[in-house]
Amino acid sequence: SARSSPARASKVAAAATVKGKGRAKARLSLEQEVDRVLKLRKTKLTDPFPTVAELVAHLVQFTSAQPNAKRCLEGCRIVFVNTEHWSSAPSTSAKLTRNPMDEGLRLCLTVAIRHGATLIPPEEFVAPDPSVSPDQLDPDQAEAEGWTTHIVPYVLSQQRLPTYDQILACLGPDEGGISREQLGPFVKVVKYKWVASCVEKRAKVPETMYLLGGDFRQHAPPLTEQQKRAVKERAQRMEVQAKQAEQARVAKTKLRARAGKDALEAEDSGSDHGSNGGGEDEVEVVSPLGSQDWPEGEKPPAGYFAHQTASPLGAAPDKHDTTRPGEQVGGGGSGGGVAVEAGEDEPEGQAVAAGARFKSIPGLEQEVQFLNTYGQEVMDDVLEETPRTAALFELDGMCILDDDYDGDRDTGEGTDESFDDEEPAKKKAKRSVWACDDPEGSVASRNGPNENIAMVLEMMADLASSTTEKQQFRQRSYKKIAGMVRKMREIPKEVRHKDLCAVHGIGKKTASKIIEIARTGTHRRLQCLTETERIARELSGVYGIGKAIAEKAAKAGAKSVADLKRDPHKYGLSAATIKGLEHYDDLCERIPRAEVTELYESIKGLSDKIDPKVQIECMGSYRRGAKSSGDIDLLVTRDTTSSTGKTHAGHIAKLWRAMERAGIAVSTLSEPDQWHGLAAKVNGLCRLPDRADAKVRRIDILGVPWEEMPAALIYFTGDDHFNRSIRLKARKHGYRLNQRGLYENVSRDRKGEKLTEGTLVLGIRTERDIFKKLCVPWREPTLR
DNA sequence: GGGCAGCGCAC
DNA sequence: GTGCGC
DNA sequence: GCCC
Numbered sequence: 008s009a010r011s012s013p014a015r016a017s018k019v020a021a022a023a024t025v026k027g028k029g030r031a032k033a034r035l036s037l038e039q040e041v042d043r044v045l046k047l048r049k050t051k052l053t054d055p056f057p058t059v060a061e062l063v064a065h066l067v068q069f070t071s072a073q074p075n076a077k078r079c080l081e082g083c084r085i086v087f088v089n090t091e092h093w094s095s096a097p098s099t100s101a102k103l104t105r106n107p108m109d110e111g112l113r114l115c116l117t118v119a120i121r122h123g124a125t126l127i128p129p130e131e132f133v134a135p136d137p138s139v140s141p142d143q144l145d146p147d148q149a150e151a152e153g154w155t156t157h158i159v160p161y162v163l164s165q166q167r168l169p170t171y172d173q174i175l176a177c178l179g180p181d182e183g184g185i186s187r188e189q190l191g192p193f194v195k196v197v198k199y200k201w202v203a204s205c206v207e208k209r210a211k212v213p214e215t216m217y218l219l220g221g222d223f224r225q226h227a228p229p230l231t232e233q234q235k236r237a238v239k240e241r242a243q244r245m246e247v248q249a250k251q252a253e254q255a256r257v258a259k260t261k262l263r264a265r266a267g268k269d270a271l272e273a274e275d276s277g278s279d280h281g282s283n284g285g286g287e288d289e290v291e292v293v294s295p296l297g298s299q300d301w302p303e304g305e306k307p308p309a310g311y312f313a314h315q316t317a318s319p320l321g322a323a324p325d326k327h328d329t330t331r332p333g334e335q336v337g338g339g340g341s342g343g344g345v346a347v348e349a350g351e352d353e354p355e356g357q358a359v360a361a362g363a364r365f366k367s368i369p370g371l372e373q374e375v376q377f378l379n380t381y382g383q384e385v386m387d388d389v390l391e392e393t394p395r396t397a398a399l400f401e402l403d404g405m406c407i408l409d410d411d412y413d414g415d416r417d418t419g420e421g422t423d424e425s426f427d428d429e430e431p432a433k434k435k436a437k438r439s440v441w442a443c444d445d446p447e448g449s450v451a452s453r454n455g456p457n458e459n460i461a462m463v464l465e466m467m468a469d470l471a472s473s474t475t476e477k478q479q480f481r482q483r484s485y486k487k488i489a490g491m492v493r494k495m496r497e498i499p500k501e502v503r504h505k506d507l508c509a510v511h512g513i514g515k516k517t518a519s520k521i522i523e524i525a526r527t528g529t530h531r532r533l534q535c536l537t538e539t540e541r542i543a544r545e546l547s548g549v550y551g552i553g554k555a556i557a558e559k560a561a562k563a564g565a566k567s568v569a570d571l572k573r574d575p576h577k578y579g580l581s582a583a584t585i586k587g588l589e590h591y592d593d594l595c596e597r598i599p600r601a602e603v604t605e606l607y608e609s610i611k612g613l614s615d616k617i618d619p620k621v622q623i624e625c626m627g628s629y630r631r632g633a634k635s636s637g638d639i640d641l642l643v644t645r646d647t648t649s650s651t652g653k654t655h656a657g658h659i660a661k662l663w664r665a666m667e668r669a670g671i672a673v674s675t676l677s678e679p680d681q682w683h684g685l686a687a688k689v690n691g692l693c694r695l696p697d698r699a700d701a702k703v704r705r706i707d708i709l710g711v712p713w714e715e716m717p718a719a720l721i722y723f724t725g726d727d728h729f730n731r732s733i734r735l736k737a738r739k740h741g742y743r744l745n746q747r748g749l750y751e752n753v754s755r756d757r758k759g760e761k762l763t764e765g766t767l768v769l770g771i772r773t774e775r776d777i778f779k780k781l782c783v784p785w786r787e788p789t790l791r
Numbered sequence: 792g793g794g795c796a797g798c799g800c801a802c
Numbered sequence: 803g804t805g806c807g808c
Numbered sequence: 809g810c811c812c
Contacts, residue, residue: 468809477809480795484809514810551801553806581801583806627808640808677800677807688799690807707808727808734796745797746808794811802805 456497463524464489464517466533469544488517490728500526542566550587550594550676550705551580583676583690590674590692593703597635605695606639606671606704613665614643614658621645621655626723632789638705639693640723647713659687659710670696673703685712715747720774722746729791737781742768749777 468485491512492498498507502525507518524530539561545568546557560578565571568591571578575585587594607625614623624630627640643662645655660682666672671693679687688709695701711719722730723746737744742751743765750765771777778785 476795481809483795488809512810517809551806555805581806583801638808680800686799688808690800709808723808725808731796738796743797747798792812795809798808800806802803 457492457495459528460498460521460524461489461493463530463533464492464521467520467530470532470540484512485517487728488513488521492521498525546571548595549584549591551584552587556580556584586674586676586692590703594692594705596702597637598639598702598704600629600634600636602695602704603629603636603639606693606706607641609669609695610641610662610666610671613669613671614662617661617665618645618655618658620649620653621658624720626720627725630724630788631726631791638707641706641708642711642719642723643708644711644713644716644719654685654713655710656685657683659689659708663689663691663708666693670694672706685710711746717771717774717777718744718748719746721777724788724791726791733781733783736783740781742781744777744781749780 464485468482468489491510498521502522504515504518504522507513507521508515513521520530520532542561542565543554543557546552546560546565547554549568549571552560556578560571560580563578565578568588571580572588572591575588580588603625607623607629611623614621622644624642624644625639626642627638628636629639643655643659645653645658647654659679663672663675672691673694674692675689676692677690679689681687686709688707690707691705692703693706694703709723721733721744734744737749742749744750749768749771751768752765768780771780775785
């Protein structure tokens with residue numbers, strides 16, 4: 008029925024107009040096909056963008072039983088055009104100067120054609136001829152004639168355009184994709200609108216910022232001595248600016264902590280000019296803080312909301328705002344900032360919306376111009392010797408701020424790591440931005456430019472003081488954004504609200520808060536913690552005490568962990584919690600990797616004595632290579648494919664007893680229903696034996712049936728964010744992933760509640776198999 | 792306005 | 803069923 | 809909290 012539907016999705020309709028309506032007849036547009044498939048699956052496809060490769064996999068998977076499955080890519084707009092064609096005089100001179108078209112690109116274009124993608128030759132694009140099939144386009148011939156490939160990515164409505172790197176990655180014949188170098192000047196990624204407006208005007212219109220060229224250096228003249236000098240001067244200038252900005256920031260933070268806003272305003276006017284030559288830039292209004300920022304039934308300190316209008320951010324433009332502190336305390340404070348934001352929104356209009364994100368960073372336009380003139384190499388040199396300041400940007404991402412974690416991790420396109428692999432030369436310079444090889448918090452590795460912002464955000468996340476579901480997700484959201492911020496390039500203090508909001512995952516409210524943190528080094532919310540919050544935070548640090556119990560204990564009069572220790576039974580704490588309380592000090596400490604190794608090996612020794620064929624692995628952050636861990640996760644399994652078929656049943660019971668005898672296991676926090684089961688799990692405390700100073704550590708030992716190992720390895724390696732993300736992807740594609748396995752054909756109702764368990768995907772033997780099945784590029788544990 | 796992972800153990 | 807941890 |  009979808010096939011006979013007369014109307015194409017609106018976006019494709021435009022393409023059809025361009026190409027000639029005649030061809031639209033029996034075609035299924037990509038959008039339609041996706042819609043139809045998804046309707047069948049009763050699920051939503053909400054990935055940031057389905058890459059060509061991913062879509063093919065996805066659609067083939069879901070449509071294999073349908074007729075016409077091979078044509079599912081019809082309507083995908085891969086436009087093969089020669090931009091020279093649009094210039095007034097036909098140009099033939101450029102032919103020989105172009106790079107040869109990459110084998111890989113040719114291959115994947117061919118593949119795309121085979122799957123029904125539309126490759127549009129220039130003649131047709133300008134003057135559509137319904138009788139010409141797009142299949143007639145010959146990539147080889149196109150290359151010979153010097154055409155440029157413009158890829159108009161297929162993007163579901165309302166979703167963000169993929170980054171250049173993502174597109175390159177998805178075009179690739181395999182996971183790796185084609186490197187930018189290989190593509191040379193041939194490929195440009197454009198928004199459809201750009202192509203459309205070119206056609207409309209019958210000429211090449213100015214390219215938006217979104218259009219990322221390939222290698223434009225070829226056509227740029229070599230640098231003159233004078234230009235070189237300019238480059239150098241520029242670098243120096245940037246350095247000075249960076250220093251000034253840093254000084255100002257430090258001074259401001261100090262002042263803020265010490266004195267009041269009066270002193271700050273004076274300081275502001277004196278220091279801000281250094282960061283932006285124009286000085287015209289509007290100062291962002293820090294968003295008001297609403298009642299949602301406060302725990303239920305509590306009131307912020309007097310003057311808290313008043314603070315927001317007399318923001319420490321200098322000449323806030325909302326002086327006219329008639330915010331009344333009294334009114335806002337109860338009401339959620341919706342005045343000021345947001346409204347102003349909305350007012351100045353995107354005056355440039357839709358066509359350049361993508362570019363607008365860049366323009367709003369001061370100095371960025373000049374950067375682009377600079378880049379176009381001198382090329383990436385010089386630009387890199389400049390960046391190399393210049394500390395990161397405002398308005399630094401890189402070609403690889405569409406945003407000055409990086410992409411969201413989920414998208415990155417799920418699709419693997421344009422990930423930090425894969426990019427590194429392609430361009431090892433840049434590795435050093437970029438490493439500091441996202442080096443988190445110790446995600447658990449060693450100081451050395453958490454030295455990115457935005458570390459402070461991330462930390463403040465995390466503190467605010469911890470403030471989520473209620474146990475309601477809403478708050479849980481609120482907290483998670485903060486944490487997620489903190490993680491993203493940590494990976495971003497430096498966020499300049501003059502960053503615009505808009506630009507932050509443009510990042511997937513950051514919304515209005517957090518954007519405002521980030522701005523405040525970026526500019527003041529902290530956030531007002533943290534300057535005035537309530538007593539309850541302080542207590543809740545301290546109490547929930549105890550093992551077994553979460554939000555709810557902390558609240559309860561606080562209500563019962565507990566003011567500190569020491570209070571709990573004094574009379575644990577008074578607060579109705581569980582047995583495990585009391586044990587956690589006993590060892591509170593030890594359990595707060597992180598475990599150095601060497602100690603994890605030592606414990607792991609001694610336990611392995613015990614295990615080997617019981618059954619040497621039982622495998623025992625150390626999971627969690629240890630497997631990810633962390634220098635320290637919060638706890639120890641040991642996974643126990645046994646290869647049942649051996650001749651005897653013997654399992655590890657009962658092994659954990661024996662092992663745990665042996666550990667107790669050896670003085671390693673100190674205490675059991677929770678024990679399995681069935682000690683004998685294959686999935687038995689012990690939750691306990693342990694320590695290195697025979698050592699007076701050995702600290703007590705958290706340890707989990709869990710059994711995994713051999714056939715569940717692939718999923719278990721993923722699950723227990725984490726990190727949690729990675730897990731969430733890969734599970735979400737599985738779910739959105741009709742799978743279900745948990746620690747036991749990957750299931751397919753899961754049917755869910757409208758609310759996502761699963762109706763059937765689904766069936767275990769067969770043929771999964773390793774972690775890699777699961778990654779592969781879900782189209783997630785492989786990552787070593789240390790990179791997860 | 793719905794969704795945000797899904798499970799096992801203690802209570 | 804809720805709270806907590808993984 | 810954010811996204812759709």
